[in-house]
Amino acid sequence: MLPPRQRSTAMTIPGRDVRAAFRLVGPAVRLPGGEGRSVRVGDVVLKPTGPDPEFAEWLGDIMASVVADGFRVARPLRATTGSWSHDGWTASHVVAGAEPDHAAAPRWGEIIAAGRAFHRALAHVPRPGFLDRRRDWWATGDRVAWQEQDADPLPAVRAPYTALTSLFGPKPQASPQLVHGDLTGNVLVAPGLAPAVIDFSPYWRPPAFGEAVVVADALIWHGAGPGLLHEVVSANGPDVVPYVARALVFRLVTTNERLRARPTEQSRATIAEIRRYADAARLLADIASRPGG
Structure with missing residues (x-):
């Protein structure tokens, strides 16, 4: 899904x-x-x-x-x-390229690296005022993930929501800037060319959050397992764990808002999706509990 x-x-x-x-x-x-x-x-x-x-x-x-x-x-x-x-x-x-087939050959590192380069290029751009006007599901998820808005989780999502927010820790002190909040399906690859970043979804957060959303999406919708989390933590240190927790809450709250708007949509697929959030929370908690985590 x-x-x-x-x-x-x-x-x-x-x-x-x-x-x-x-x-x-x-x-x-x-x-x-x-x-x-x-x-x-x-x-x-x-x-x-x-x-x-x-x-x-x-x-x-x-x-x-x-x-x-x-x-x-x-x-x-x-x-x-x-x-x-x-x-x-x-x-x-039109830009040449296609979304990677992660089931055949995961390329999460390349997507994260492309996002990192894109964010470096945007580091000087001031915060746009239209971000304050957003009232869609994604804006709600973002604000809840950064504790700027109270959540109202439905019973179906309350347990994974509570588990994930317990991993937030103190709010990161890294400076915010423009970041792409939906890199996962919007980086195209083509032989011999740099990756193409498309469909810019702007948010005003530390760049590590944009990268963490890629990890969250990989866990929830693309079948990535503990290996990806361990790889990301090994490359970036344990401070990445709270970012991934916030990214997962960002996505979970959009699901919560969708279910609130469409209460009949609680299908088997949605139940399985919510279960994956709970599984991801357990993986993150396990990593956070280890020495150095």
């Missing part, structure tokens, strides 16, 4: 005026994956801007100017109006 994402049931295709605004010619072909709303026209991908037009313009500026060193990004296209968006759509160049 993949991370919960907000999806639109509307099958909107950008009209000819949108394609003309970005100087595109040809049919729009819907792309699989993600939120299911992106389309490709030739070598360009069109995506809906979402509810916050300020974010679309900010993102265009960031992706156009970021210095890619150790990673690639999908560079945006301006519309003929000079804006990064037109009539609810944004455009960016």
Whole structure:
């Protein structure tokens, strides 16, 4: 089961005026994956801007100017109006690559390294004001994970939530900056090329949190086991454990909010997902209890 994402049931295709605004010619072909709303026209991908037009313009500026060193990004296209968006759509160049098949050959280290390079390139960017306006499930999960908002866990998630929050420890003192909070499925690899970081989901946290979300996702949705955790702790030291705990709470709270909004969705898959959070909490607690942990 993949991370919960907000999806639109509307099958909107950008009209000819949108394609003309970005100087595109040809049919729009819907792309699989993600939120299911992106389309490709030739070598360009069109995506809906979402509810916050300020974010679309900010993102265009960031992706156009970021210095890619150790990673690639999908560079945006301006519309003929000079804006990064037109009539609810944004455009960016296609980047070569595909999401790694972690079941066949795990590449978690490469994803984390790509995210680390991406975060270094963003270290100078000031905090955008639109982050304060977010009220979606992911914003709630992020704020709860960083103890900026009280949680209201449903009975089904209360036990793993309590177990994970007990591993938080003191709030990390590392300086926050812009980080990509959803790297796991948004790093593409291609032979002979640097990894491509796509679909930037900005948060204002220490970079280690963005990396920890990758570890959390690997544990919950990609079948990673204790080996990955031990590898990450060995490479980064025991201080990474509270970050992974917060990352797991971030994801768990989004599940909690989804279940609150859709109470009939408590399926076998959801029950199994919640069990994986409990298993991850036990793994983290075991590592934290060891000497040096």
